[in-house]
Amino acid sequence: MVSVNDIDRLFLQSILSRRIVSDKLFKLLWMKCKDAAKAVNPGLEVDVTETSDQLMGRMNKKLDPLNLEIKTIYDEHSGIKLYGLINGTGDPNAQLATSYTVSEIAFFKAIVQQIMLGNDECYSISSMAALRESNPIKPKMTKSQAEGVLNSFVTSGWLLKSSRGRYSLAPRTLMELGLYLKNTYDNDGYVECTVCMEILTRGTRCWNSPCQARLHHWCYDRFSKTRAEYECPRCRENWSLPANKERMIPIGEEAAKEGYDDLPRRRRADSEEEDEMEVDEDTEEERPQRKKSAPKKGRAAQAESEDEEPEPTQTQSSAQNDDEDEPSQPARRRIRRKV
Ligand SMILES: [Zn+2]
Ligand SMILES: [Zn+2]
Structure with missing residues (x-):
């Protein structure tokens, strides 16, 4: 019965x-x-x-x-x-293991890293930048193999691809890998909505620097449409003035400007597992590493080529961060956010 x-x-x-x-x-x-x-x-x-x-x-x-x-x-x-x-478990190695090889999972994690550390909280990368992340992966993937894996990440619901051809994190990733994202990017890249406290990768930010109020689009709509006058929940600036509404700063693909993907990429210190994590002795915080930049043409050519050597590893390029004339990476990020 x-x-x-x-x-x-x-x-x-x-x-x-x-x-x-x-x-x-x-x-x-x-x-x-x-x-x-x-x-x-x-x-x-x-x-x-x-x-x-x-x-x-x-x-x-x-x-x-x-x-x-x-x-x-x-x-x-x-x-x-x-x-x-x-x-x-909430760990990508376990969550993706039934459908992807170890190197494909490494490719996925590298893409996620570039999305999470994107400039101006754009939380997205171009197709070319995503393909470029396959270069250091071993065994080496051909360009068409990497494209196939990328497509699979989209059809399996891990990544979204926009009409502009930019990749961002899909709800499945935010949900299934939420804990991993929080633990990995908590001090750098992971932000929460001021209203619903959930992870935020697209929405809007208070223009009143250095206010940290960020809202999902729909949280902002709900917040603003239920009252005639409303203020920032953090800094109390009047958000409802028409002039101030226009000053809200976009988060997500809308924030991505032309040429962002040609800028030097940021890396977490522990992004390559065989390398030891570097710790800033003054703050005891992880110090993000930055990859050595290459000219635009070289990068484009590299993405096209299947036979070229992988990019310099983090260890090879880390000397650049020791240059005293260069501000540390967190300082750069602060400067950029003030602009
Ligand atoms: Zn929200
Ligand atoms: Zn504010």
Whole structure:
């Protein structure tokens, strides 16, 4: 005889196959599973008053022994609530292991790093810059192999590709790798929305430097549309004045300016696992490294070529950071943000 447990099992299978669904689809799938069970067993009593979050809580009790969990996140662009099934580790090496090779995962992590450390919080990189990240990966990928892997990251829901051809982090990555992103980029790159406290990679920032207020687009809309007069939740500047509305600073692809991807790239000190992490003795904070820059033409040519040697490693270029005339990388970032 079909039971409520069968509805739950059918529902979990449908979520497992989709990984991430909208609030609307989450509830619809459960209703369809319920209807299918009712068709077989019309007398089956099912609680139809259950909300999506109650359903999620009930499912999570069943998933707990499997180290799986359903979590929610709001789509950064539309504000639509999403439900996603994630496993407890939150580490890219584990999350991508069933679909990708070790070198493809290294490629993914290198792209994520460039997205997280993008200039002016643009949280996106061009196709050429993304392909360039495959150069140091061993065994070496051809350009078409790297393009194929990049496409796969998009179709599997790890990355988004915009109409401008720029890659950014998709909701699946924000959700499944949220802990990894927080732990890896907490002092540099990882920012949260001032309103909902979730990770933010697209939205808007208070223009009143050095105020750190940042809001998702939809959080900003909700914040601004519910009142005639509103002020920055941090610095209390009046945001509702028409002149001030225009001064809000974009975060995400909108912030990406022409030529950003030709600038020297920033690296975390521990970005290559075989290298030792460097620590700034004064602050005891990790000191991000910067790769040696190459002329634009050389870089472009490098992305085209499949036979060229990989770029200089971090160790080879690290001497540049020791030059006393050069400000440290965190100082550069502060300068850039003030502009
Ligand atoms: Zn928010
Ligand atoms: Zn402010």
